[in-house]
Amino acid sequence: MGKCKGLLERLKNNESIVVAEGYIFEFERQGRLKAGSFVPEIVVDHPELVRKQHEEYVNAGSDVVLAFTYYGHREKLRVIGRENELETLNRKALQMARDVADRTSTLMAGNICNTTVYMRDDPEAIKKTENIFKEQIQWAVEEGADFIVAETYSDLGEAMLALQCIKKYGKGLPSVVALVPHSKDHTLDGVSFPDACKQLEDAGADVVGLNCGRGPATITPLMKEIKKVCKVPLCCLPVPYRCTPEQPTMQTLKDPKTGKQAFPVDLPAHTCGRTEIREWAEEMKALGIQYIGLCCGNASHYLREVAEAYGRSPPASRFSTDMSQHFIFGNRKDNKPYYSETLRKEITTANYK
Numbered sequence: 001m002g003k004c005k006g007l008l009e010r011l012k013n014n015e016s017i018v019v020a021e022g023y024i025f026e027f028e029r030q031g032r033l034k035a036g037s038f039v040p041e042i043v044v045d046h047p048e049l050v051r052k053q054h055e056e057y058v059n060a061g062s063d064v065v066l067a068f069t070y071y072g073h074r075e076k077l078r079v080i081g082r083e084n085e086l087e088t089l090n091r092k093a094l095q096m097a098r099d100v101a102d103r104t105s106t107l108m109a110g111n112i113c114n115t116t117v118y119m120r121d122d123p124e125a126i127k128k129t130e131n132i133f134k135e136q137i138q139w140a141v142e143e144g145a146d147f148i149v150a151e152t153y154s155d156l157g158e159a160m161l162a163l164q165c166i167k168k169y170g171k172g173l174p175s176v177v178a179l180v181p182h183s184k185d186h187t188l189d190g191v192s193f194p195d196a197c198k199q200l201e202d203a204g205a206d207v208v209g210l211n212c213g214r215g216p217a218t219i220t221p222l223m224k225e226i227k228k229v230c231k232v233p234l235c236c237l238p239v240p241y242r243c244t245p246e247q248p249t250m251q252t253l254k255d256p257k258t259g260k261q262a263f264p265v266d267l268p269a270h271t272c273g274r275t276e277i278r279e280w281a282e283e284m285k286a287l288g289i290q291y292i293g294l295c296c297g298n299a300s301h302y303l304r305e306v307a308e309a310y311g312r313s314p315p316a317s318r319f320s321t322d323m324s325q326h327f328i329f330g331n332r333k334d335n336k337p338y339y340s341e342t343l344r345k346e347i348t349t350a351n352y353k
């Protein structure tokens, strides 16, 4: 398959980019990495499964194959005692993503994220953070990334440093820079999200916005504010959980049964319905959000809703829901057993007394 149009070219043409994220949660669910450390060890241990997941997401409508290097940085690998595999993990993740992107005519993005060592006003921590960004960006460049995604920064300072490193070491690759909106309406270093996004735009980020942390219902009001002040294309990739004004992030959600923190393992109690993901995506499209996707908790059935809301018809759309074919709830005369009406009443009223 031929080389596809680049990120900036598409955005300039007013086209949209659908992006599947959420690899960490997906593989944690499959028992392939640990909730807690959340390190993408699977890249080294079972690369074939990562490749398969990339293909799944493209099948569901992703325009981007995001190399699975999120939390695959020096500090995270140190925590689990696998720092000696750092470069192997990064190169393997990038090479696989490149290969899938080439085979499917999609884009490949390198991925850097919050380092967990960054501390504002601490020169040593800042130096350490810059080194983490530098090595991951350089590997992404060498392995042929089309652009770099820098994401889940709670401090504008760390996001700004990530952007500066992409400019410095990224050999001109475009940048997508996303902040994570935790409970308060400003970054941890006290800048409102619209203001922070504007500052990233002014510093030369090609796409700015928010990802992770909040669900569709609580990220949307912030995106509307950001839209008012930013001119560059915006990105929005929430988590598909039912966050509320009282519990605005997945970390603040309480399990409805126990009242305890649901993050991370009890979050399934709060998963969004597919219809609400679709309606949210339609709202984002109407708002003009060009770079759209889902983060932690994402799965192919959700991403297909986003892709279809954005006017796409990915291979997975062949199997999009068609209840007209159902033998009870459908309307096809050639598919109606004699008892279907009786059964429909029983099923929909749960009249089991």
Ligand SMILES: [Zn+2]
Binding pocket: 022, 211, 212, 213, 239, 295, 296
């Ligand atoms: Zn996430």
